[in-house]
Amino acid sequence: MKKILFSTILACAAALPVAAQRDFTDFNNNEDSQFRPQTGNRINTDSLGTDKEIPKGIRVWTVDERFGDTRAAVVDTMQAMYQNTTFTEGLRGEYNTLGNMGTARINRIFIDRRNTQGNFIFTEPYDNIVTPVSDFHFTNTYSPITNITLNSCGDRTNGEDDFKAIFAVNANKQLGGGFRFDYKYGRGYYDAQSTAHFKYTMWTSYLGDRYQAHFLFSTNHQKVTENGGISNDDYIKHPELFTESFATNEIPTVLQQNWNRNDNQHIFFTHRYNVGFSRKVKMTEEEIKAKKFAMESAKDNAAEEAKEEARKKAKEQGREFDEKAFDKNQKKLFSGRPTDAKIAGDEPAKNNKAIAANKAAQDFKGDSTRIAVNSKTMADSLLTVEKKKAQDSLFFKTEYVPVTSFIHTVQFDNYKRIYQAYQTPQDYYLKEYYNAGKFTGDSIYDQTRHWRIKNTVAMGTLEGFSKWAKAGLKAFASYDLRHYELPNTEGGLEKFNEHVLSVGGQLSKTQGKTLHYNVVGEVGLTGVDAGTFAIDGSADINLPFLGDTVQVRGDAFIHHETPSFYYRKYHARHLWWDDDLSKIIHTRIMGTLRFGKTNTTLRVAVDEIKNYTYFSQQYTITENGLRTGVIVTPMQSGDAINLITAQLQQDFKFGIFNWQNMITYQHTSSKSTLPVPDLNVYTNLFIKFKVVKVLNIELGADARYFTSYEAPDYSPYIGQYTVQGNGEKNVKVGNYPIVNAYANVHIKHTRFFVMMSHLNAGQGDKNYFFTPHYPMNQRVFRMGVSWNFFN
Numbered sequence: 088m089k090k091i092l093f094s095t096i097l098a099c100a101a102a103l104p105v106a107a108q109r110d111f112t113d114f115n116n117n118e119d120s121q122f123r124p125q126t127g128n129r130i131n132t133d134s135l136g137t138d139k140e141i142p143k144g145i146r147v148w149t150v151d152e153r154f155g156d157t158r159a160a161v162v163d164t165m166q167a168m169y170q171n172t173t174f175t176e177g178l179r180g181e182y183n184t185l186g187n188m189g190t191a192r193i194n195r196i197f198i199d200r201r202n203t204q205g206n207f208i209f210t211e212p213y214d215n216i217v218t219p220v221s222d223f224h225f226t227n228t229y230s231p232i233t234n235i236t237l238n239s240c241g242d243r244t245n246g247e248d249d250f251k252a253i254f255a256v257n258a259n260k261q262l263g264g265g266f267r268f269d270y271k272y273g274r275g276y277y278d279a280q281s282t283a284h285f286k287y288t289m290w291t292s293y294l295g296d297r298y299q300a301h302f303l304f305s306t307n308h309q310k311v312t313e314n315g316g317i318s319n320d321d322y323i324k325h326p327e328l329f330t331e332s333f334a335t336n337e338i339p340t341v342l343q344q345n346w347n348r349n350d351n352q353h354i355f356f357t358h359r360y361n362v363g364f365s366r367k368v369k370m371t372e373e374e375i376k377a378k379k380f381a382m383e384s385a386k387d388n389a390a391e392e393a394k395e396e397a398r399k400k401a402k403e404q405g406r407e408f409d410e411k412a413f414d415k416n417q418k419k420l421f422s423g424r425p426t427d428a429k430i431a432g433d434e435p436a437k438n439n440k441a442i443a444a445n446k447a448a449q450d451f452k453g454d455s456t457r458i459a460v461n462s463k464t465m466a467d468s469l470l471t472v473e474k475k476k477a478q479d480s481l482f483f484k485t486e487y488v489p490v491t492s493f494i495h496t497v498q499f500d501n502y503k504r505i506y507q508a509y510q511t512p513q514d515y516y517l518k519e520y521y522n523a524g525k526f527t528g529d530s531i532y533d534q535t536r537h538w539r540i541k542n543t544v545a546m547g548t549l550e551g552f553s554k555w556a557k558a559g560l561k562a563f564a565s566y567d568l569r570h571y572e573l574p575n576t577e578g579g580l581e582k583f584n585e586h587v588l589s590v591g592g593q594l595s596k597t598q599g600k601t602l603h604y605n606v607v608g609e610v611g612l613t614g615v616d617a618g619t620f621a622i623d624g625s626a627d628i629n630l631p632f633l634g635d636t637v638q639v640r641g642d643a644f645i646h647h648e649t650p651s652f653y654y655r656k657y658h659a660r661h662l663w664w665d666d667d668l669s670k671i672i673h674t675r676i677m678g679t680l681r682f683g684k685t686n687t688t689l690r691v692a693v694d695e696i697k698n699y700t701y702f703s704q705q706y707t708i709t710e711n712g713l714r715t716g717v718i719v720t721p722m723q724s725g726d727a728i729n730l731i732t733a734q735l736q737q738d739f740k741f742g743i744f745n746w747q748n749m750i751t752y753q754h755t756s757s758k759s760t761l762p763v764p765d766l767n768v769y770t771n772l773f774i775k776f777k778v779v780k781v782l783n784i785e786l787g788a789d790a791r792y793f794t795s796y797e798a799p800d801y802s803p804y805i806g807q808y809t810v811q812g813n814g815e816k817n818v819k820v821g822n823y824p825i826v827n828a829y830a831n832v833h834i835k836h837t838r839f840f841v842m843m844s845h846l847n848a849g850q851g852d853k854n855y856f857f858t859p860h861y862p863m864n865q866r867v868f869r870m871g872v873s874w875n876f877f878n
Contacts, residue, residue, distance in 0.1 A: 145232055145255065147224040150301050153543055153607075154494055154561060154593070155357030157294075160224050166783060166833035170840040173238040173249045173871060175215065176857070179749055179769035180791025180825065183798055183808075183857040186864055188247040188273035189216070189282035190311065193799055193808045196751055197763055198677065198692045198732050202644065203621075204651035204700070206569060207502045207537045209806050210307075210349055216271070216284050217307055220355045220498070225292045225301060226255040227263045230877050238871030240844075245336060247273045249871075264291030276335045276864050279314035279343050296487030300358035309349040313803035315341030316860030318712030320818075323862045324853050335865060341714055344509040345531075347806045349502070357496040361489030363552060368486045375482050390417060490552045494545040494563075499538070506533040506659070506804060516661035516804075517718040524578030524660075533659040536572040536580070537652075541565060551598050558604075561593040565609075573658040583656070588613040603627050619670060621646045635684035642677045650700045654721045661717075661804065668723055672697040677732075686738035694730040698723050699760060702809035704802050708816070719802050719809060722760075729756040730763070745787075747771040762810060764793040764821055773831075785831040788846070795822040800859050811859065818859040825855065825863065839872040 148157045168178050175184045175192050181199070182192040191212030194200045201211065210217040226232075231254070238249040248270070255265035269286040288305040318339040321328050370378065394413060401408035508531040525532040547561035569585040591609030596602065604626035611619035627640035649655075650668045657664055677692035701724075706717040734751040751767040773787020798820045799808040811817040829842040848855070848866040855863045 144229040146227045149221055149224060150357065152220045152355070152498065153496060153563065153565075154545055154547070155299070155301055155359060155496055157225075163224070166785065166831060166838055169833075169838050169873070170827075170829045170831050170842050170869075170871070171789075173247070173869070176791070177215075181767065181769070184863075185280070185801060185858055185861040186277065187275045187280045187282055188249065189213075189271045189284050190273075190280075191801065191806060191808065195764055195767055195793060195798075196732070196734070197694065197730055197753065197755075197761070198675070198690070198734075202673070202675075203646060203648060204654070204671075206539055206651060207351075207500070207504075208651055208653050209347075209504045209535075210309075210351060210502065212806065212808065213284070213309065213349070216269070216286060216309065217349075217351060220303060220353075223288075223290070223303060225263075225290060225303075226265055227260075227292070227294070228255050228257050231256040233876040233878070234873065235876075236871070236873040238869065240867050240869040241274065241276070243274070245274050245276045247271075261295050262291070262293050264289070266290075275312070276867075277314065277317065277338060277862070278336050278340050279312050279345075280340075281312045283310045284308070296489075297361050297363075298358070299361070301356070303355040304353070306352045307350065309347075311347045311806075313342055313345040313347055313806075315345070315714065315803050316801075316858075317341075317862060320856070320860060320862075323855065335862075339712065341512070341712075341860075342508075342510075342803060345511075345803060346505075346507045347803065348505040348507065351500065351502045353501075354499040355497075357494070359492045359494040361487070361549075362491045362493075363487055363489040363549075365485050365487050367483050370482045370484050374484070378482065393417070488552050489549050492545075492547045492549060492561075494543075494547065494561075496543040496545075498541045501538040503536050504534065504806075506531060506806070512713055512715075514715045515713075515717055517716040518663075519661055520658075520663045521574075521576040521578070521660060523576070524574065531660055533574060534580075535574075535653075535657075535659075537570065539567060539569040541567040547593075550596060558594055558596045561595075562590075563592065564588070564590045569652070571652055571656075573656065574660070575658065581658070583652075585652070586614045587611060587616045589616065589619075601629055615649050619648050621648065632682070633684060635682065638679075638681040640679040640681070642679070643675060645672070645674045647672050650721075650723075654700050654702075657721075657805075659804070662719055664721060666721060668700060668721070669698045671700055686740070688734075688736040690732070690734040692730075692732040694732070695727055696724075696730075696761075697727045698725075699728050700724075701760065702802065702805070702807055703812040704800050704809040705812040717802075717804070719805055719807075720812075722810075724757065724760050726757070728761050730754070730761065743774045743776045745771075745773050745775055745785075758797065760810065762797050762799060764796045764798075767793045781835055783833040785829075787831075788826060788828040790824045790826045792824040793821045795819045798858060801861065808858075818856075820854065820856040820859060823851065823854045823856075836875040836877075837872065840870065842869040843867070844869055 145162060147160045147162050149160050150157055171178045173188065174180070175188050175190060176182045177192075177194075181196050182194050184190050184192045192215070193212065201214070205211050233255075234251070234253040236249075236251040238247075240247050249272075250268070250270045252268045253265065254267075255263065257263035266287070266289040269284070269288075271282065271284040273280075273282040275281045285308045286305060288303070290301070290303045292302070293300045317323070318341055322333055322338045326332065394410070394417075397413055398408045398410075507526075508529075511529040511531060513529075522528075543563055543565040545561050545563035547559060548556070550556055550559035565588070567585075567587040567589070569587070571583040571585075572580040573583070575581045589609050589611045591607065593605070593607045595605040597605070604624070606622070606624040608622045609620065611617055621644070623644040625640065625642045627638055629636050629638045631637075648671050650671060655666050655668055673694070673696045675692060675694045677690060680689045681687070701722055702719055703722050704717070704719045706714045709715060731754045732751065734749065736749045738748070739746040747770070749769045753763045753765060753767070755761045755763050769789070769791050771787060771789035773785050773789075775783070775785045777783055796819060797811055797817045800811045800818075801807075802809050824847065825844075826846045827842055827844045828846050829840055831840045832838065844867045845855070845863065845865055855865075857863060
């Protein structure tokens with residue numbers, strides 16, 4: 088029934104009677120990707136039934152977490168790759184996961200992982216759900232915009248539902264905001280694997296000349312059932328070894344009735360006051376279009392008011408209102424001087440004309456400020472110039488040029504994690520440090536809490552306020568208070584605080600077309616981060632080449648940082664450590680080459696990490712497939728680890744045929760400490776064509792593949808990926824492609840897809856594991872739809 092209902096909704100969405108105008112997908116998918124209104128001759132009714140043209144347009148941007156600087160972004164409503172947005176494995180299958188939607192994940196491409204360890208490591212494997220502030224899109228819209236997205240597969244017992252609702256609106260040009268709901272529910276095709284994530288986000292922004300502010304609030308509730316993996320990989324790899332067949336939900340798993348719960352709330356507020364001066368500048372093309380739209384609207388409104396007044400007057404006088412005659416009269420009033428108009432009356436006498444001309448000539452000789460007009464052509468030319476000046480003056484604006492900014496940013500994060508188990512297999516854990524608290528015996532109730540509040544004040548001289556100001560310069564100071572709570576042996580909670588004061592500066596150039604750069608440095612002065620430092624730099628140069636632009640970009644950083652609190656200290660019933668770890672030194676140099684004409688992007692990076700910090704997990708697998716003696720230990724590599732990465736993204740287009748490819752090569756100097764696959768490949772082959780001009784269709788298949796390697800294991804008890812510490816019994820995964828076939832459709836304001844994922848399930852060696860002992864889902868039919876509404 089659910090499938091039938093969903094298919095009906097999908098079909099209805101494809102036939103929505105929407106206006107034949109661009110939606111905000113197109114603002115990022117054509118030559119004009121900026122915020123602007125849509126005007127035209129066709130007038131459509133809005134959802135309230137009123138006959139008025141609805142201006143459509145949206146601009147989105149991200150903000151820097153430290154300074155609140157804005158950076159233009161792309162609206163996430165494109166047709167391309169929409170069918171893959173629901174996958175926890177990422178758009179190109181670059182993440183290792185536990186198989187189900189919404190499970191923990193880790194990127195196989197090391198340079199795409201987070202550069203620094205977070206304060207609360209338990210939410211980092213869910214970076215697609217608990218996203219950083221710097222990735223959030225603030226909005227500015229011409230009219231209220233709503234987006235509803237639903238992706239689904241399976242049924243009530245094993246299916247997945249991914250729902251998203253976004254609403255954005257502006258009160259005026261400066262003040263805008265909105266809210267967003269995200270709900271992911273993966274019941275799981277394997278036993279004891281369900282996930283549920285609920286997220287609510289609200290935001291507002293004010294972008295005035297002198298004062299600017301951004302506010303962001305989000306709350307997340309996450310519940311993940313942990314099954315510890317299947318008890319025997321042969322249920323997947325060699326099902327012929329068993330005397331009976333097993334459905335995926337019948338395959339035995341290691342754990343039952345074990346859950347990880349994360350609840351977190353986040354508040355971010357940044358604001359600044361700009362001091363500067365005002366000057367007159369010409370409006371941009373988008374602003375000119377917006378003003379013309381407003382002028383035409385005002386003119387139409389005035390005409391409608393005049394018509395309504397005439398209609399009332401006719402009614403009062405007891406006569407019938409002649410609308411056609413009124414419209415004809417209005418056209419005469421505003422049509423200007425007719426082209427065949429003639430001067431009424433007699434022409435002046437010639438002698439009077441001569442006298443007047445002689446007097447004018449005498450006056451002209453005595454006035455040196457006047458321009459001689461000796462012909463009709465010259466007079467027309469002067470009139471044209473004056474008319475153009477008058478018209479152009481309408482499209483100039485007073486621009487406020489900021490010179491100095493005073494900035495304040497505050498960020499508050501609150502976290503709570505609970506590991507709860509009602510059943511624990513005998514001898515599953517190697518050690519037990521206490522048996523007290525809320526649950527005892529084979530039940531577990533471990534919890535930890537963390538909150539932090541960070542304030543940053545900065546002052547900056549901004550780029551571009553004069554021809555000599557070629558770069559911006561900022562100085563800042565930050566104070567970070569971090570609070571942690573961990574269990575003690577009596578079952579209560581012990582509290583820990585960290586106080587960190589740091590200072591730094593930034594030098595940046597973002598304006599212009601050819602050269603841009605940004606360098607930020609920060610030094611820790613007090614607390615556990617005393618003596619730490621971080622220097623991040625990037626630069627790009629854009630050069631014309633073969634009728635297009637080639638961009639060469641360089642990124643580099645050096646981080647000397649303290650390992651995260653939970654690597655240094657963690658207390659739980661079956662894990663306990665208080666370690667004094669050395670500071671991590673991580674350096675990277677990366678170069679990127681982009682050439683749009685050939686759709687080529689090449690990245691090459693070199694990393695070196697000293698005192699690399701990670702988790703290692705050890706256990707024994709019994710003959711019955713059970714785990715015993717599980718222990719997780721924080722480790723530090725004594726030797727420096729070197730990693731080389733080369734990645735090529737190359738897309739081809741031949742008429743309706745499209746072929747997209749991304750190939751990544753990685754080489755690590757320590758495969759046991761920092762395991763990565765040598766080769767990671769994504770390829771997508773599809774045809775793209777239009778039907779009746781408005782229906783865009785993509786039909787194709789894509790595949791993701793990586794070479795075999797000892798992939799990171801997963802620890803349900805701490806909810807983290809770890810290296811495998813079982814020596815010769817370590818498990819390799821990979822060397823297995825996963826192929827999906829899909830149809831992806833975009834019609835005006837609606838997108839939808841149908842897909843058969845893991846089309847090749849059951850073929851080859853059947854080694855479809857991305858994480859040891861956690862198989863991926865088998866062949867699954869999926870569908871999704873996304874609507875955009877303007878009102």
